[in-house]
Amino acid sequence: MENKIWVDVEAKAKEKVFLRCYQRKIEIFEAKEEKGILSLKILEKDYAKIKRLWFVKVKKSRATGLLYWKEKIFTYRVLVVSIFFGFFLLFFISHIMIQVEVIHSNKEIRDLVSSSLKEKGLKKNTWKMSYEELKQIKEEILEEYPDRLEWLEIEIHGMKYVVRVEERKIETQKEEKTACHVVATKDGLVKEMIFQKGQAVVSRNDAVTKGTILISGIITKDGEEKGVVCAEGKVYGEVWYQISASVPMNYEVTERTNKKRWNLRFKNLYYDQLIFRSRLENYEEEKKKVLDIWGNELYFVVQYETKKEQKKYTEEEASNLAFEKAIEKLASTLDENEKILEKKVLKKEINHSTMNIEVFVSTLESIGEVQEFEKNEKE
């Protein structure tokens, strides 16, 4: 569509203007006359032709339609740019958070919450998170530290997150026990004893069975009972285990091919959808948030094509994997003072594409447990 303009002309003989326009093939889309001035709506390209008419005095011209707006915007470009910049600045300022303040008197709690918030992406100089995101973070942190945190609230104060925390205080009042032994919880060989109260009944390298008293709460001297206390101490013993583990010989690997596609993802509380149809059948996504307007998020998505491949372990690989799995299973039950002393494979076999393995493991671990007894019970 060609641009049209209005031209105001002054001429003594108006009819002559029309006649000349007709002769010079200037199309007149509309003509008006007011106070001796003739206004003609013509094509922009015909403007030069009108100006060339010697008996016509062109007063002024103004654009119409899209051209009119283009000219207006250009005339007021500084204002338009300023308004847009102002809106952008307002949007930017109202969506950027420059500080995270955790309010609690205990520094340990403050550090704990701060690091947890940082891990979850709530940190300074980032885009403001939506109410739903903050709620999710709040719930995740409370779930992560159920025994440390009682309550947590994330508030938005201008450009600052204010995080209020309430510490959970667990009543750790120790029940005062008056008469107790330290007894063995497992069969094993005593290797180390540390006791604060009571009298040792067993010594190093003694084999004990489950339920054997290790440190007695009854204090005796020369076979005579001198008093009753609540025995306290740690007894470490060598314990033997026979563990079995299985690993399937066949496994599936998902690998990326070199193909990748770009896409956009729109997400809000009720909707999570790719904007363009994905042309890849199997893919993995990597996404980056580009826009967040009141919970309506737009992500730039890179989709990497993947393919699944069936693979098979060699006997040695499967055996090693099963062995590691068995050891890992046991190691997860040990604390920092406990350790594995010896480990070896007892038996391995492949049955129905599964590697079955039996492992012998000896550990050094705590085998003592405080157990109360009635004072008149003696043993």
Place this chain on the structure above:
Amino acid sequence: MHLYKTIQNFLFDQDYFVDLWQKKIHVYGFQDIITLEEQKIVLSFPNFQLFFLGTDFRVLKLSKNEILIEGNLESLQVQDGK
């Protein structure tokens, strides 16, 4: 009006036509403008010339073969030959 005329022209395939309204004259398919004055407009067609006589004639639209005139028409004459 333009759309209606375009459809009409397409359907009836007319070389020219003249519409007379209360204070407006619409002419389509003329060949040339011979005279264009406040009291007289003469348009030429392939085999004849059309004389519009009246007062206060004023052009509202004008293109290659179409013209819209406003004014008081008093008489209309057709003259054979160019």
